[in-house]
Amino acid sequence: MLATIITEEQWQKLKSILLDLNVYDKPSLKKTFLGIIYRLKTGCQWRYLPSCYGKANTVFKAFRRWSATGLFYKLFKRLIQSADTEWVSIDATHIRAHQSSAGAVGGGDQSIAKSIGGNSSKIHLAVDAHGNPLEFLVGDGITHDIKIAPMLLQLLDLKDTEFLNADKGYDSEEFRNLAYSKVVRANIPRKKNARTSNSHMDWLIYQARHVVENTFANLKHYRALSSRYDKLLNSYISTVALACGLIWLKL
Structure with a gap:
């Protein structure tokens, strides 16, 4: 075996x-x-x-x-080799928290929140042009993606990045300006009710955003990741980091 x-x-x-x-x-x-x-x-x-x-x-x-x-996170970062960061895509996905993940001793913020659908967490992920994971954050399941995105962006090395791809959920002038301050073009479409147009968009590059969805699909083949069983946040971060590291290990 x-x-x-x-x-x-x-x-x-x-x-x-x-x-x-x-x-x-x-x-x-x-x-x-x-x-x-x-x-x-x-x-x-x-x-x-x-x-x-x-x-x-x-x-x-x-x-x-x-x-x-933090060994598993360090291992994940060590496994990253020759990442293609010309285009970086970000997104988030909900993870249902199993009932066994509740009730951590000592309480504290374990990034599990209760909503109508039950307890959940979120994985906020950034991937390179080929969909290989670069960085991630684990948050609770009810905080909007745009509130976590600036923290995720700060973790990334964007010196070789030209485009930052994200969907309409990241439509925020403040977030765009943060990307521009790092000399990165924010390829983020505006919402339908916006008063300004999408003339800034490179739609051909935006089509490549599907790679982050593909990565989430690959990560969720790991059953300890697709449903959160870990009570402690650092345990679940290790679970996600190991899964991301294994993607790089196979390359």
């Missing part, structure tokens, strides 16, 4: 980064890490991990320990 998760070549690439991030090279490191990927893919409860990955509690504790240090 271990061989079906990722290839040996991919594991060696992951291992070199993990060791560079000061992860101790235990004999069980591969089994533990592949157990975390197995849970990401299947969305199973930690206690039901197959025994080939070692003790379930050991794998869970490793995941929590590494999540607390």
Whole structure:
């Protein structure tokens, strides 16, 4: 079963980064890490991990320990190679929060909000011209995308970016001006009731915005991501970061 998760070549690439991030090279490191990927893919409860990955509690504790240090996010950023940032597209998607994600000890803001449809979170994502993830933020499910977009934009390195693609949900002069301040053309259509035209739009480039939708579709094949089971925000951020990293790992 271990061989079906990722290839040996991919594991060696992951291992070199993990060791560079000061992860101790235990004999069980591969089994533990592949157990975390197995849970990401299947969305199973930690206690039901197959025994080939070692003790379930050991794998869970490793995941929590590494999540607390931001290891998976650092791994994701290390895996990014030769990103094509001439066009960057951003969008957000709702994630339903399973009932088991509620009631985190200590409370605090875990980016889960209750709406008519139930508890939910949102993933705010930026991708390159090929749809490969560059940055993401996890927010609650009721905050409008445009309120999170400036924070997402600040995380991006846009020195080689010409266009920023986004849909009408990001129609905001303040947000456009933020993009222009970074010498990036905001390719964002105005809403139907706007008094100004869309003469600023490059519609051919805008058609490429579908890549961010494709990336969300790919990410949601990971069942631990498509439904949020993690109580703690840093655990779910690690889940999303690992899924994004695996997209780069396959390239």
